[in-house]
Amino acid sequence: MSVLVILIFFSILVAGLFLAAFLWSVKTGQYDDDYTPSVRMLFDDQPSSENTSSTNNQNGNNAS
Amino acid sequence: MQHSCYHCGENCDNSIKIEEKLFCCEGCKQVFLLLNENDLCNYYDLEKNPGIKAKGRFADNRFAYLDNEEVILKLLRFRDQTQSHVQFHLPTMHCASCIWLLENLHRINPAIISSKTNFQRKEVFIVFDESKISLRKVVELLAFTGYEPYITLNDGEKKKEKKISRTHIFKIGIAGFCFSNIMMLSFPDYFASGNIEMDQLKHTFQYLSLALSLPVLFYSASEFFVSGFKGLRQGWLNIDAPIALAILITFGRSVYEILSATGPGYLDSMSGIVFFMLVGRWFQNRTYDAFSFDRDYKSYFPLGVSLLEDGKETNIPVSRLKKGDLIMVRNEEMIPADGILREGTASIDYSFVSGENTPLDKRKGELLYAGGRQIGTAIQVEVVTPVSQSYITQLWNNDIFHNKKNKEQSFIHPWSRYFTYALFTIAFLAAIYWWVNDPAKLWPSVTAVLIVACPCSLLLSATFTYGNMLSLFGRKKLYLKNSSVIETLGKVRTIVLDKTGTITHHHASLVYFEGETLNDQEKQLIKTVTSHSTHPLSKMIAASLDIEKTDRLAIEGYKEISGKGLEALVNDHPVRIGSYDFITEEGSLLPYFPNSLSNQGVHVKFGNQVRGRFLVSNDYRSGLGEMASALKQDGYEVHILSGDNDQELENLKNIFGQDLKVLFRQTPQDKLDYVKRLQAEGKKVMMLGDGLNDAGALRQADAGIAVTDATNLFSPASDGILDGSMVHKLDKLLAFARTSKTIVTASFILSILYNIVGLSFATRGLLQPMIAAILMPASSISIVIFVSLYAKLASRKI
Numbered sequence: 042m043s044v045l046v047i048l049i050f051f052s053i054l055v056a057g058l059f060l061a062a063f064l065w066s067v068k069t070g071q072y073d074d075d076y077t078p079s080v081r082m083l084f085d086d087q088p089s090s091e092n093t094s095s096t097n098n099q100n101g102n103n104a105s
Numbered sequence: 106m107q108h109s110c111y112h113c114g115e116n117c118d119n120s121i122k123i124e125e126k127l128f129c130c131e132g133c134k135q136v137f138l139l140l141n142e143n144d145l146c147n148y149y150d151l152e153k154n155p156g157i158k159a160k161g162r163f164a165d166n167r168f169a170y171l172d173n174e175e176v177i178l179k180l181l182r183f184r185d186q187t188q189s190h191v192q193f194h195l196p197t198m199h200c201a202s203c204i205w206l207l208e209n210l211h212r213i214n215p216a217i218i219s220s221k222t223n224f225q226r227k228e229v230f231i232v233f234d235e236s237k238i239s240l241r242k243v244v245e246l247l248a249f250t251g252y253e254p255y256i257t258l259n260d261g262e263k264k265k266e267k268k269i270s271r272t273h274i275f276k277i278g279i280a281g282f283c284f285s286n287i288m289m290l291s292f293p294d295y296f297a298s299g300n301i302e303m304d305q306l307k308h309t310f311q312y313l314s315l316a317l318s319l320p321v322l323f324y325s326a327s328e329f330f331v332s333g334f335k336g337l338r339q340g341w342l343n344i345d346a347p348i349a350l351a352i353l354i355t356f357g358r359s360v361y362e363i364l365s366a367t368g369p370g371y372l373d374s375m376s377g378i379v380f381f382m383l384v385g386r387w388f389q390n391r392t393y394d395a396f397s398f399d400r401d402y403k404s405y406f407p408l409g410v411s412l413l414e415d416g417k418e419t420n421i422p423v424s425r426l427k428k429g430d431l432i433m434v435r436n437e438e439m440i441p442a443d444g445i446l447r448e449g450t451a452s453i454d455y456s457f458v459s460g461e462n463t464p465l466d467k468r469k470g471e472l473l474y475a476g477g478r479q480i481g482t483a484i485q486v487e488v489v490t491p492v493s494q495s496y497i498t499q500l501w502n503n504d505i506f507h508n509k510k511n512k513e514q515s516f517i518h519p520w521s522r523y524f525t526y527a528l529f530t531i532a533f534l535a536a537i538y539w540w541v542n543d544p545a546k547l548w549p550s551v552t553a554v555l556i557v558a559c560p561c562s563l564l565l566s567a568t569f570t571y572g573n574m575l576s577l578f579g580r581k582k583l584y585l586k587n588s589s590v591i592e593t594l595g596k597v598r599t600i601v602l603d604k605t606g607t608i609t610h611h612h613a614s615l616v617y618f619e620g621e622t623l624n625d626q627e628k629q630l631i632k633t634v635t636s637h638s639t640h641p642l643s644k645m646i647a648a649s650l651d652i653e654k655t656d657r658l659a660i661e662g663y664k665e666i667s668g669k670g671l672e673a674l675v676n677d678h679p680v681r682i683g684s685y686d687f688i689t690e691e692g693s694l695l696p697y698f699p700n701s702l703s704n705q706g707v708h709v710k711f712g713n714q715v716r717g718r719f720l721v722s723n724d725y726r727s728g729l730g731e732m733a734s735a736l737k738q739d740g741y742e743v744h745i746l747s748g749d750n751d752q753e754l755e756n757l758k759n760i761f762g763q764d765l766k767v768l769f770r771q772t773p774q775d776k777l778d779y780v781k782r783l784q785a786e787g788k789k790v791m792m793l794g795d796g797l798n799d800a801g802a803l804r805q806a807d808a809g810i811a812v813t814d815a816t817n818l819f820s821p822a823s824d825g826i827l828d829g830s831m832v833h834k835l836d837k838l839l840a841f842a843r844t845s846k847t848i849v850t851a852s853f854i855l856s857i858l859y860n861i862v863g864l865s866f867a868t869r870g871l872l873q874p875m876i877a878a879i880l881m882p883a884s885s886i887s888i889v890i891f892v893s894l895y896a897k898l899a900s901r902k903i
Contacts, residue, residue, distance in 0.1 A: 046309055053286065053313070060282045067274050077224040080201050081208070087147070 112137050113251075114154025136250050140206075143213045148206050155202030157251030168248070169411070171241035173419075180240065180256070188218060189235040193247070193254035198227045207252065214238060214246065229254075277383045280325040283317040284376035290314050294369040311363045311370060318356065318372040326352050326379045352378060410434075410441050413485060430488045434479045442475050442488045449484035453477040466684070528554075535868045546870040553872045557863035570849050570892045574841075577900040582828035583810070583838055590824045593808045594842035596789050598740060600835075601780060601802070603794035604747035604757070607812045608832065610724045616649035620709075620717015623650075627716070631709060634673045634680050646682075646707060646719050670707070681710040688715060725760065728833030733761045735836035742788070746771045746779060746802075777801035793827065793835070837903045844899045851895070852888050859884040 066072065110117045110129035117129030128134040133156055140148055148155060170176055183190040198207070204222050207229050211217045216237035221230045229252075233243055247254055290310040326349075333349035352375055359370025410426065411433040412419050426432070426442055434440050440453070451467040455477045464480050467473060473486055532554045539547040571588030578585055585591060602608055623631070628650045635647040664672050670683010681688060688708040708718040736743055745757060745767040758765055768779070776794070780802045783790045792799065792806035803809030803823045811823035812832055831838070866872035 045306060049290075049310070049313070056282070056286060060278070063278050063282075064275060067271055067278065072274055073271075074223040074225060077204060077222055080204050080224065083201075084151075084205055085147070087144070 109154065110156075111149070112154065112156035114156075139213065139250070145206065145209060145212060148202050151202040151205055152200045155200050155206075157197045157199075166411070168241050168244050171244055172239065177240050184235065187234060188232050189240070190230065190232050191240065191243070192228055192230045193244075193256070194226070194228050195247070195252045196227060196255050197252055198222065198224065198229075203252070206250065210246070214242075217243065217246075273383065276325040276328075277380065280321050280376060280380040280383055283321045283325075284373065284380045287314045287317050287376050288373045290317075291369065291373050307369070308366065314370065314372045315360065315363055318359070318376055321376045321379050322352065322356055325383060329379075329382070426488055428488055428490065432486050432488060434484050434486055440473055440475050440477050440479065440486065443490045444473055444486035444488045446471050446473055447485045447487050451484045452480045454480050531864065531868065538868075539870065543870075550867060550870040550872075553867035553870075554864060557860070557867050557872060567849055570845060570852065570896060573893055573896045574845055574848075574900075577896055578838070578841070581834070581838065581900065581903050582831045583825060584827075585825040586823075590808055591842055591845050593789070593824070594791065594839060595844075595846050597791040597808055597839075599742045599744070599783055599788040599790045600736065601744045601746060601776075601783070601790060601792045601806065603776070603792075603799050603812075604745055604753065607793050607829075608725055608729055608745075610726060610829070616646055616719050618717055618719050623716070627711070630675045630678055630680050630711070631682065633675050634671050634682055649719075679712050682707060684708070725756070726829065726832050729760050732833045732836050736839075737762065739836060739840065741836075741839070742766075744768075744779075744783075746776050773799070773801055777805050780805045791839075793832070834903055841899055841903055844896075848892060848895050848899070852892050855891065856884060856888055 108117055108119055108127045110133050111126040112128055112133035117127055119127050121128040121131065121134050123134065123137070126137070128137065136156060140146055171180075181189050181191050195203075195207070198204070204224055207222050208220055210220045210231070216234045218232045218234060220232070222228065223230070229247075231243060233240075244254060244256075290313055293307045293310055329349045329352065355371045355375040355378075359372050359375065362368035362370045412426075413431040413433055431447065432441070432444070446467055446469050448469070451471075451473060452464040453467055453473060454464045455474070472489070532551050535554055536547060536551045539550055567588075571591055574591055575585055575588060578591075585594075632647050632650045670681060670687040672679070672681045672683075674680070685708055688710050709716045733743065743761060743765065745761065745765065747753070747767070747769050751769040754767065754769075757767055761767075768775075771779070776799060780790050780792060784805070784807070790806045791808040791810065792802050793810045793812050794803055799809075799811075800823075803811060808825070809823045810825045810827050812827050812829055827838075863872065
């Protein structure tokens with residue numbers, strides 16, 4: 042039974058980590074726009090006929 | 106056979122064509138070519154006809170003020186050696202293709218490093234390399250593709266970003282986390298104990314729950330305590346007070362039970378209440394993001410203006426204009442201040458001020474008012490009164506605007522006050538009763554009473570109903586400022602309608618020709634000439650001539666004289682199309698009668714013979730007749746106010762009935778006074794109008810709704826915005842608003858029933874606190890479901 046206590050402690054710890062991650066993600070503005078990402082993920086990448094276009098795209102998304 | 110433009114979907118003929126794709130104008134065709142060159146035709150695959158009809162090529166100097174370093178500094182969010190950041194509001198963003206194109210701008214011009222959109226706010230955030238592309242060119246690119254950014258003075262003054270909404274998410278996240286974990290930790294309490302180890306475990310879990318409930322109490326629930334305390338300071342118990350009290354009591358009792366090991370406490374219930382409350386409020390706030398209502402009058406004026414000094418032209422921010430400055434106003438630009446026309450021919454479109462589409466011709470030395478748009482060649486204006494004192498802003502500063510509209514207290518509030526007092530009385534009485542008869546039952550019954558009878562159901566029913574209705578209204582294209590407007594809409598019985606733009610289509614007016622019927626050849630001549638012009642009247646006339654233009658006739662010497670008309674030589678026929686002045690120019694000077702019927706219209710002259718004229722009449726929105734009779738049946742009084750002359754009296758009476766109350770030649774002040782008079786008779790007035798001219802009246806009315814066909818033109822004085830295409834559904838929209846009271850009352854009654862049943866058990870000490878704690882969220886959830894379903898069903902009728 043004492044194992045349970047340890048288990049619960051750890052599970053709360055892990056859950057707490059997830060909470061921290063959630064709070065951090067809100068703080069860095071990931072939840073400011075909750076609509077556009079749902080549209081954005083449906084776009085297809087163009088085949089890279091232009092060599093820098095797709096990498097530019099990625100860099101752009103990370104930069105903003 | 107009607108064709109539609111491949112780019113924007115509007116009707117077009119088959120004169121502009123590329124490989125089987127038709128376009129309605131050069132503008133659309135140019136955008137298509139640009140996208141095609143850069144391999145961006147995916148734009149057209151994501152949605153059908155996603156393009157926005159460009160208003161024709163803009164004047165080269167239109168965005169010249171963006172070269173001004175001071176303006177650039179105001180607009181840029183960030184700047185360093187390699188990157189500059191800017192954020193724009195793009196009102197024409199409307200679909201997935203828009204998002205796609207705007208995020209692929211770097212493929213059109215690699216100097217744009219990246220761009221990211223926020224669809225709900227209709228914003229784009231662009232990172233670009235200023236050494237390779239200037240801010241002005243970025244804006245020009247956006248405007249060219251149809252996404253002209255809405256740059257206003259507010260942008261220039263760096264509006265504070267609203268970060269408040271994040272706190273809500275934090276609070277909800279934490280409350281949700283703690284709530285679910287506490288629930289999980291409560292599991293052992295549900296099972297019978299006998300096992301000592303189990304008991305020890307239970308204690309540990311209970312203390313854990315206690316620890317978890319602390320952030321909920323102190324952080325997530327803080328707004329209830331703050332609000333309840335504020336209400337208390339003002340001497341009354343508002344709707345947050347019982348919630349705050351219930352939370353405190355639940356918490357207190359739980360702490361007591363846990364510390365004294367007498368029970369499991371109700372921390373799951375407590376955190377559950379907080380969580381559901383917060384979610385309800387967040388739900389409501391979501392619907393506000395689509396339209397921002399924080400605009401004041403300054404939002405209408407362009408940010409920069411061309412100042413002429415010693416023959417040199419510089420761009421300065423509008424706020425720096427002073428009396429005596431000479432400014433240049435180009436085609437389609439708005440006059441930013443009252444001034445006297447010094448050079449050039451002015452044809453001013455005052456639709457913002459007076460609602461009239463037809464431009465007024467002004468002569469040198471005449472006073473031009475701020476808010477008008479110049480149509481034609483550039484004019485020079487000497488500033489008389491700079492921005493803050495102009496006629497339009499005087500209307501804004503009219504004392505009407507400073508009086509806050511009578512904030513009628515929601516009918517929920519008085520009820521909740523009595524409820525709270527009643528509740529406290531019941532709890533107190535139960536306490537006394539049990540103190541005398543059976544002290545053991547005192548605490549259980551009192552806390553059960555306070556817990557089970559939490560008026561949070563009352564708050565929820567209002568919050569969820571209104572939140573739900575706000576978003577349902579939004580789906581029907583009526584965007585309201587806040588939920589109290591819904592209540593007001595349900596109460597109004599008198600409706601005042603503006604004519605121009607509200608019950609008429611804003612720009613698609615009907616054209617008919619006065620004079621002997623034109624034969625095909627003549628129609629061809631006219632159509633050829635007018636199709637070269639981007640003036641709205643020309644386009645309307647060209648569209649109204651119902652002949653197929655098979656091939657373009659030879660045209661020479663085409664001249665468009667702004668504010669006057671067009672002239673050209675078509676197949677050696679001299680053609681002149683334009684204003685009365687223009688037509689009679691070549692002959693003897695006839696006296697000029699402003700606003701006289703005989704001078705209205707677009708006249709046509711072939712050679713020396715005046716052929717007749719095109720009269721542009723109002724095109725009423727469809728479905729008005731049914732709407733009018735439905736409104737009458739529902740008991741509404743309809744009034745119509747118009748800035749035009751009484752030409753339309755018969756048409757209006759045909760639509761709205763012979764007993765229609767209608768007044769013509771109404772100035773903005775007249776409309777405001779009219780609304781005031783109706784209100785003085787004790788009537789609740791709803792006003793529908795558009796543009797700045799109705800602003801005063803919209804503010805004055807109990808519910809002022811701005812009608813618009815384009816999302817970037819709206820009045821900050823309104824309580825709501827209605828899309829023009831939904832005006833004919835006004836009767837159904839109002840019926841839906843009326844049902845709000847029914848829905849709220851019904852859910853209110855339901856929650857009262859819950860409370861009565863619960864209280865009857867609680868006061869007798871028969872209600873186990875556990876059951877009470879379950880009943881409460883259960884009742885809240887069932888009310889939410891009920892309200893949502895009811896509202897959704899009611900909205901189907903619209």
